[in-house]
Amino acid sequence: MVSRPHGGRLIERVIPEEKIEDILMEKEEFYIYSVDDVRYRDLENLGYGVYSPLNGFIDSVELESILNNMRLTNDLPWTIPIVLDVDESFKSEVGVGDTVLLKYRDTPVALLHVDEVYSFDKREYVKKVFKTDDPNHPGVAEVYGYDDYLVSGPIEYIPLYHDGFEDYFLRPKETRLLFKMRGWKSIVAFQTRNVPHMGHEYVQKTALTFVDGLFINPVLGRKKKGDFKDEVILEAYKTLIKHYYPKNSVVLSIVRYGMRYAGPREAIHHAIMRKNFGATHFVIGRDHAGVGSYYGRYEAQEIFQEFPDLGITPLFFREFFYCRGCGGMSNERICPHPDDMRIYISGTKIRSSLMSGRRPPSEMMRPEVADRIMELGDPFVK
Amino acid sequence: MGDEFSVKIPKTLYYRIVRLANELEVDDVQSFIIDLLREAVSRYEEELGSSVVLSEEEIEKIKDRLKSLGYLD
Numbered sequence: 001m002v003s004r005p006h007g008g009r010l011i012e013r014v015i016p017e018e019k020i021e022d023i024l025m026e027k028e029e030f031y032i033y034s035v036d037d038v039r040y041r042d043l044e045n046l047g048y049g050v051y052s053p054l055n056g057f058i059d060s061v062e063l064e065s066i067l068n069n070m071r072l073t074n075d076l077p078w079t080i081p082i083v084l085d086v087d088e089s090f091k092s093e094v095g096v097g098d099t100v101l102l103k104y105r106d107t108p109v110a111l112l113h114v115d116e117v118y119s120f121d122k123r124e125y126v127k128k129v130f131k132t133d134d135p136n137h138p139g140v141a142e143v144y145g146y147d148d149y150l151v152s153g154p155i156e157y158i159p160l161y162h163d164g165f166e167d168y169f170l171r172p173k174e175t176r177l178l179f180k181m182r183g184w185k186s187i188v189a190f191q192t193r194n195v196p197h198m199g200h201e202y203v204q205k206t207a208l209t210f211v212d213g214l215f216i217n218p219v220l221g222r223k224k225k226g227d228f229k230d231e232v233i234l235e236a237y238k239t240l241i242k243h244y245y246p247k248n249s250v251v252l253s254i255v256r257y258g259m260r261y262a263g264p265r266e267a268i269h270h271a272i273m274r275k276n277f278g279a280t281h282f283v284i285g286r287d288h289a290g291v292g293s294y295y296g297r298y299e300a301q302e303i304f305q306e307f308p309d310l311g312i313t314p315l316f317f318r319e320f321f322y323c324r325g326c327g328g329m330s331n332e333r334i335c336p337h338p339d340d341m342r343i344y345i346s347g348t349k350i351r352s353s354l355m356s357g358r359r360p361p362s363e364m365m366r367p368e369v370a371d372r373i374m375e376l377g378d379p380f381v382k
Numbered sequence: 383m384g385d386e387f388s389v390k391i392p393k394t395l396y397y398r399i400v401r402l403a404n405e406l407e408v409d410d411v412q413s414f415i416i417d418l419l420r421e422a423v424s425r426y427e428e429e430l431g432s433s434v435v436l437s438e439e440e441i442e443k444i445k446d447r448l449k450s451l452g453y454l455d
Contacts, residue, residue, distance in 0.1 A: 010434040173434050174444050178453055
């Protein structure tokens, strides 16, 4: 059985195609508000049920509950606030009960039915979510950059914005049906923001040994200079799957999402998202969703002890390396050999090899994957 | 009141409701239970309005998309 959606029901909030035209004709009647990249991706996830049971941006009561208890007011685990910040003019011009048309890059992307406009304490928010108020933390910096108010209310998603990756995105209702049709009763989800190296492959295959199917779910979202381009990540995975995975045991599909880098809290959030896609298990590695040295190496694993009622099983993995003594991939829990026999997988080494047009060592990356990445020209975001 | 049905509920749940009714200073437990049920039913009906229940037609549409994208043979 695929996982039950979080909260029991998959909530979809998408405006049917036939009604979109009516809304566009009436658009002059709505207050129009522009959203940024992260909020747009939240809208898509609210729309398609990736954030079930939420049906929109949260109100002040839910925010308090999430910050203090890491749960919704109905006691359901929920760790990352899904909020929309608004400015002073929004607050003075929009009232409770109004409907707002949200735009992203000039494209209408949602209707928001306003329930509440409220102020919030940014310092308390970041200290609870990120466990730090250091403005050098990217998530903290983002919240400090928010406008002073938050708006809550249910949304209706308008699927008009296209980024060229539509064919790689399966909605939760589609993955759930797909898993069912393949006869999978247990599905492990793997989140990634990187091209696959041998460590990833080893984790995925170890996990797949114990379940029916592997759901590789790359996160497409904002990038920083030097990250691999989204299309490169997808091509690299397609190549790896084609050469090294049993065809009917893997599903590759993206999710668009703005990382918060909230470490342990975000690990729980990522698990909930995958539960809504139908996964029964979720891989958590070292420093999941972390950044810099703000969180302990395995803190994102430890937090799961606080959520025995999450409804998806975490699979915890250690860091993997190639061991000459073992003659294959290994990790510190199973390898008896000294450090000098181990080849640690280095993202920096892989990058510099690829940048200079050379395959990284085969202990780190499959040659077919390296070749495909290099065929695509400059694989990095400028 | 019109036609009525009797429904059995666990004793423990009944006592929780009685305790709650006492705390709220509600005298009539029977009416209190009916109010609770009405409230719960309305909430579920509201939620169901946006929850995903796939029709045969939608299932076929999804299958077609999954086939066209190579996820199904």
